[in-house]
Amino acid sequence: QPPPKNPPPSPPSLPIIGHLHLLKEPLHRTLHRLSASHGPVLALRFGSRPVLVVSSPSAIEECFSKNDLLFANRPRFLVGKHLNYNFTTLGATPYGHHWRNLRRFSTVELLSTSKLNMFLSIRQEEVKSLLKNLNQPKFAKVEMKSRLSELSFNIVMRMVSGKRYFGAEAEDSESAQRFRGIIREIFELSGASNPGDFMPFLRWIDFGNLERRMLNIQKEVDEFLQGLIDEIRNKDPNVGRNKSMTDSMLALQESEPESYSDEIIKGNILTMLSAGTDTSAVTIEWAMSLLLNHPEVLKRARAELDEIVGEDRLADEPDLSKLPYLQNIINETLRLFPAAPLLVPHESSDDCFIGGFDVPRGTMLLANAWAIHRDPKLWEDPTSFNPERYDNREGEAYKLIPFGIGRRSCPGAGLANRVVGLALASLIQCFEWERVSEELVDMSEGQGLTMPKLKPLEAMCRSRERMINVLSEL
């Protein structure tokens, strides 16, 4: 491929590795620094692969409206091969017939408004179980991360398979524990900067044993998922539930065996679990951390809940649309701590122009949502947590993009909003919260694709007196 005539600005690079030596974690911060000195449309090279980093609303608009179709591909990473059933899962598969099929299926069978309404009781039950475990009359220190992670895992797992994995009535807690660990490991391996993805010769010597690690994980994941679908397949159809996504896929397998092979079904389950659990859990954790550091915001949110919901019943999903301040808090959390700060990498299927520059086909696109969300040209006092900023409708399109935009944007945004909204509303309504010490909660981010908190959140928690009756009935 000849070099483009008018390439975007780019820092000096090294032979063979290109800019890989510059990629320090967290990647969104490094890319932000590079964009700050070279501009919002930045060209890099990860080994042999051309990369485009965009970090302005106008560049985002160019990529995801006019050129959305052209950028609807995903790069083919090792993790897509080994841990996404050879590029057949919704998140990893290239744009085309198979993707459209899966996307339609997932949207209709799992994530449409009517399906989400149908699964409401699952979310209510899981949130109640969280509240019940936190219920106590005196202030005590609680660890939040694992509770929130269990909450989101149980919700998605029950929607997908009909099974409950953690806590009371858990059906198979030990293997689920292990499986959740594996999912976390998959995430660690899913970053956008595995050297072996960009310098194929490194695969020869198996850089950091990466490929071997992936193959081991693949085996374990596959056994777990095969066990799960076999169990559902073999269950007596007159007993048991048959409303889960896996049940629907198995039903389709009979009429369209090629489109719904066991592999495709396993890949779909894995995708829902890996895309839909940590993301929501981490968002709730960041939101609670922000509230602990801003008691005045917590107070206002509680006043809103007391006014709209009162003390005789728990907050519920239909209340969420009547709680604009809570929604502002969620938006502000997703602005400052987007669970996918660089979205998910895209890839161009043809040459195009972005920002007046030539971008060759086969370029990997990284959209730095994190940088846009903190751009002082777009947001007043961008690093401060200020839910009030949305009162006068700050936040137009292309400025706040935690779920991405265009045809590959997050199909689970509606579910995520409900899970995060219901959990936060209930935690604020039912409990008093304080920091474990005078010190502010540490807001630094750790490594990993979903931008976890470096230090898992701990807080002091006690049931609110006015909610004791409601809580005691759980």
Ligand code: HEM
């Ligand atoms: C706060 C929670 C969440 C955030 C911040 C989030 C964010 C994102 C982002 C940024 C993308 C990539 C968009 C792009 O490629 O440009 C994405 C893709 C995706 N998300 Fe989410 N997500 C969340 C929750 C969920 C949930 C609950 C599910 C489903 C159970 C889900 C399923 C997916 C899937 C399947 C994709 C891949 C779509 C495709 O490639 O066509 N996500 N998400």
